[in-house]
Amino acid sequence: xxxxxxxxxxxxxxxxxxxxxxxxxxxxxxxxxxxxxxxxxxxxxxxxxxxxxxxxxxxxxxxxxxxxxxxxxxxxxxxxxxxxxxxxxxxxxxxxxxxxxxxxxxxxxxxxxxxxxxxxxxxxxxxxxxxxxxxxxxxxxxxxxxxxxxxxxxxxxxxxxxxxxxxxxxxxxxxxxxxxxxxxxxxxxxxxxxxxxxxxxxxxxxxxxxxxxxxxxxxxxxxxxxxxxxxxxxxxxxxxxxxxxxxxxxxxxxxxxxxxxxxxxxxxxxxxxxxxxxxxxxxxxxxxxxxxxxxxxxxxxxxxxxxxxxxxxxxxxxxxxxxxxxxxxxxxxxxxxxxxxxxxxxxx
Numbered sequence: 442x443x444x445x446x447x448x449x450x451x452x453x454x455x456x457x458x459x460x461x462x463x464x465x466x467x468x469x470x471x472x473x474x475x476x477x478x479x480x481x482x483x484x485x486x487x488x489x490x491x492x493x494x495x496x497x498x499x500x501x502x503x504x505x506x507x508x509x510x511x512x513x514x515x516x517x518x519x520x521x522x523x524x525x526x527x528x529x530x531x532x533x534x535x536x537x538x539x540x541x542x543x544x545x546x547x548x549x550x551x552x553x554x555x556x557x558x559x560x561x562x563x564x565x566x567x568x569x570x571x572x573x574x575x576x577x578x579x580x581x582x583x584x585x586x587x588x589x590x591x592x593x594x595x596x597x598x599x600x601x602x603x604x605x606x607x608x609x610x611x612x613x614x615x616x617x618x619x620x621x622x623x624x625x626x627x628x629x630x631x632x633x634x635x636x637x638x639x640x641x642x643x644x645x646x647x648x649x650x651x652x653x654x655x656x657x658x659x660x661x662x663x664x665x666x667x668x669x670x671x672x673x674x675x676x677x678x679x680x681x682x683x684x685x686x687x688x689x690x691x692x693x694x695x696x697x698x699x700x701x702x703x704x705x706x707x708x709x710x711x712x713x714x715x716x717x718x719x720x721x722x723x724x725x726x727x728x729x730x731x732x733x734x735x736x737x738x739x740x741x742x743x744x745x746x747x748x749x750x751x752x753x754x755x756x757x758x759x760x761x762x763x764x765x766x767x768x769x770x771x772x773x774x775x776x777x778x779x780x781x782x783x784x785x786x787x788x789x
């Protein structure tokens with residue numbers, strides 16, 4: 442039995458669903474994968490829950506949280522005001538699970554959590570894009586020096602296994618290009634505009650009503666979320682160090698019904714596509730609305746589903762679609778990376 446001790450930073454929807462998956466699937470994890478997963482600390486905005494006598498009782502902690510309690514008020518373990526970095530320094534663990542909100546200004550608090558974890562030689566499994574987008578090269582270099590690994594499946598389209606395919610399934614092939622519909626919100630809006638001929642604002646409001654789009658949808662509709670994902674995928678697959686400023690990005694805010702109809706008349710459909718293409722001059726990245734021919738493998742991906750298509754020299758084109766766009770899907774990607782890191786030790 443392989444024992445893995447976890448510190449979770451961030452108990453929003455993704456963090457809670459991840460913890461619930463571990464609790465509910467404990468027998469499966471032990472029986473099928475030989476994994477004994479324990480939690481040594483859980484950190485949220487108001488403090489932490491830390492156990493000094495063995496692993497945290499996660500069933501009771503989750504019940505406490507689900508009833509409206511906070512981690513720092515959990516009886517016997519709560520420590521108000523304890524930061525993530527201090528908790529990482531104080532407790533013994535093997536893996537940091539990072540699910541705090543993405544901050545693309547300075548990467549905090551996630552970046553501090555990354556630094557503290559790497560200092561102690563912990564593996565990191567992250568749904569938080571911020572530190573990875575802003576400090577990719579430095580973090581990977583430090584992880585290599587400390588002989589630990591960073592996994593980011595949950596930060597690169599969550600339940601859609603973009604990196605699993607690019608790094609494992611295509612091993613030995615030369616990837617020539619990557620195209621991805623990587624944001625469910627924008628794809629939902631464009632699908633409604635194409636299929637139901639509704640205006641952008643109406644489609645956006647519908648997405649917000651369903652909880653697909655945030656109250657402030659700027660990160661999605663301006664193309665920034667797609668940019669961050671294709672950047673991380675390209676950095677991993679092509680072993681590059683792209684930064685946000687390296688990716689020309691155009692969102693979908695200006696798309697009109699007339700443009701949608703013009704594409705339809707030409708036998709095309711407009712999708713927001715993140716592209717990474719390799720040629721003799723190197724790799725170039727771009728995010729933009731593209732009019733795809735109906736035969737294109739990404740043209741039929743509709744509503745909130747996502748997809749990625751790899752073009753290779755020896756395996757041809759490999760396209761993957763689907764993946765649940767939800768906190769549960771992101772939590773499942775974290776669990777997948779935890780299993781892979783424990784059994785196969787392959788960084789994704």
